[in-house]
Amino acid sequence: MQGMKVKALAAGISLLISGVAYAADVPAGVTLAEKQEIVWSLGGEVPTLDPTMTTDDSSSKVISDLFDGLVSEDQEGNIIPALATHWDISADGKTVTFYLRDGLRWSNGEPLTAHDVEYSFKRNADPASAAPYSWYLGTANILNAVDITDGKKDKETLGVKAVDDKTVQFSLTQPTPYFVKMLSHPSTFPVYRKAIEKYGDSWTSPDHIVSSGAYTLTNWVVNERIDLVRNPAYWNDAKTVINKAAYLAIENQTAEYNRYRTGEIDITATFPLEQYQQIKQERPDELLTMPSLATYYYLFNLDKKPFDDVRVRKALAYAIDRDVVTQRILGQGQIPAYGVTPPAVAGFDAPELPWASLSQKERNQKARELLKEAGYSKDNPLKFELVYNTNEAHKKLALAMLSMWKQSLPVEVDLANQEWKTFLQKLAQKDFSLARYAWVGDYNEASTFLSYFESKGMNYSRWANKAYDKAMADALAAKSDQERNHFYQEAERIFAEDMPAIPVYFYTKTVIKSPKVGGYSTTNASSNRYTRDLYIMK
Numbered sequence: 001m002q003g004m005k006v007k008a009l010a011a012g013i014s015l016l017i018s019g020v021a022y023a024a025d026v027p028a029g030v031t032l033a034e035k036q037e038i039v040w041s042l043g044g045e046v047p048t049l050d051p052t053m054t055t056d057d058s059s060s061k062v063i064s065d066l067f068d069g070l071v072s073e074d075q076e077g078n079i080i081p082a083l084a085t086h087w088d089i090s091a092d093g094k095t096v097t098f099y100l101r102d103g104l105r106w107s108n109g110e111p112l113t114a115h116d117v118e119y120s121f122k123r124n125a126d127p128a129s130a131a132p133y134s135w136y137l138g139t140a141n142i143l144n145a146v147d148i149t150d151g152k153k154d155k156e157t158l159g160v161k162a163v164d165d166k167t168v169q170f171s172l173t174q175p176t177p178y179f180v181k182m183l184s185h186p187s188t189f190p191v192y193r194k195a196i197e198k199y200g201d202s203w204t205s206p207d208h209i210v211s212s213g214a215y216t217l218t219n220w221v222v223n224e225r226i227d228l229v230r231n232p233a234y235w236n237d238a239k240t241v242i243n244k245a246a247y248l249a250i251e252n253q254t255a256e257y258n259r260y261r262t263g264e265i266d267i268t269a270t271f272p273l274e275q276y277q278q279i280k281q282e283r284p285d286e287l288l289t290m291p292s293l294a295t296y297y298y299l300f301n302l303d304k305k306p307f308d309d310v311r312v313r314k315a316l317a318y319a320i321d322r323d324v325v326t327q328r329i330l331g332q333g334q335i336p337a338y339g340v341t342p343p344a345v346a347g348f349d350a351p352e353l354p355w356a357s358l359s360q361k362e363r364n365q366k367a368r369e370l371l372k373e374a375g376y377s378k379d380n381p382l383k384f385e386l387v388y389n390t391n392e393a394h395k396k397l398a399l400a401m402l403s404m405w406k407q408s409l410p411v412e413v414d415l416a417n418q419e420w421k422t423f424l425q426k427l428a429q430k431d432f433s434l435a436r437y438a439w440v441g442d443y444n445e446a447s448t449f450l451s452y453f454e455s456k457g458m459n460y461s462r463w464a465n466k467a468y469d470k471a472m473a474d475a476l477a478a479k480s481d482q483e484r485n486h487f488y489q490e491a492e493r494i495f496a497e498d499m500p501a502i503p504v505y506f507y508t509k510t511v512i513k514s515p516k517v518g519g520y521s522t523t524n525a526s527s528n529r530y531t532r533d534l535y536i537m538k
Helices: 057-066 114-125 135-139 145-149 193-204 253-261 273-282 310-318 322-330 360-373 392-408 420-428 447-453 466-477 481-498
Strands: 004-009 012-017 037-043 071-073 079-081 084-090 095-100 160-164 167-171 215-221 225-230 244-249 287-300 382-389 411-418 434-440 501-513
Touching (some): 037 057, 057 225, 057 244, 079 084, 095 114, 114 167, 310 360, 310 501, 322 392, 322 501, 360 392, 382 392, 382 420, 392 434, 420 434, 466 481
Antiparallel strands (some): 004 012, 071 079, 160 167, 215 225, 225 244, 287 501
């Protein structure tokens, strides 16, 4: 951790911060533009601006500008203090205490205290909130989180307690080496209780929202744009440079890229795939490709036939030629995926998986055999629907999947696209058979990818495997990183044997960025890029 001193104490471990404050780092010699405003493109509409309710990367991007957590990330992805200046970890690793900054205030000027942190975590765990990321608290091993989300205990028993206005203490069921990392996720950010209790679901409208981050919300036109301005009550406002930020919701990739070319958009990660090489040639200094913590899947619903049959799941997974996908269809440095965890994850060594070592011809043959064993043939083809959210790239890839499957297998596939909000609702309600999916790591550690598929995880597939759960529990209890990686590898092998989802490729992060935007990290494998770190040059 940069800027931190680690001091061993008799009672445990204390992390003491030496004047750390994240901020836009403007290099010497750079002349700033008089107008400090930036326009981001998010692709589709943002489903929510409520930190407790976020599940998607687009919402998290805006929320991370509006709200702050106990900790955050610097531009290299290292965990740094945010609302908290430092934290203590007890000798047994089961108590983590955070100490808040002096003078923290909400955007309306009211004090932000440890009681707000306690309220927000309990709101997340409360089944009445129906928070989609409540499972995350159980994965973090916060005391009683699983029983509360399962309706077995009251939310007030959650292991989060405001000791006083500036001190919040977490009680864990067991030591969790990546616990502090997990608190950089927006679902753990404090929210303003009075606004929620007064306005309900509409508390995030521009007229009602109260936030804690570098920016406040001034405008939200659904399916069009979101506008933010600097928050003078933000604890680190003196180090912020950008005064205004806008986010555009544009689902048509060609239209989005055209608006970038005309200067209306400063940063976009969405553009027509077929134009990648041309853009790379014409705008080499604007097209940025970097490592990413993300995996692209097709997710099975195991509660629906025919995907309750592992032979069917494996057949469809095997019959995809990932080299064609990554090299010919995408061609942006993506990596074929046969497992869950991307190679960019720190400290993870992937196991050797037997099906990954086969040639594509051998995989296709195995796929035909499995589907025949499951009772499917030309006279009785496998029929199912593949659903994806409205996006030209997802459609192009779905058509490629359909072509590959039909070349090798007796299948009849219907393709269906849905608007982003509807798509997320369908997933949450388990109202799908096979769905395009992606998982972006919540923190840089293998557990953020593998824990998704635990029985207690988010796990839209409804897969449950005791051996997988045990491997993950053993990983958590491991006494060394090497031992932990051994159990992560075992979890990967179990996943491959049961195939609750089809790993297709590991992402790279590719964006087109205006040359006038400074401070954008090209080395951080995390998806987090904060407006507060950026600046506009002349």
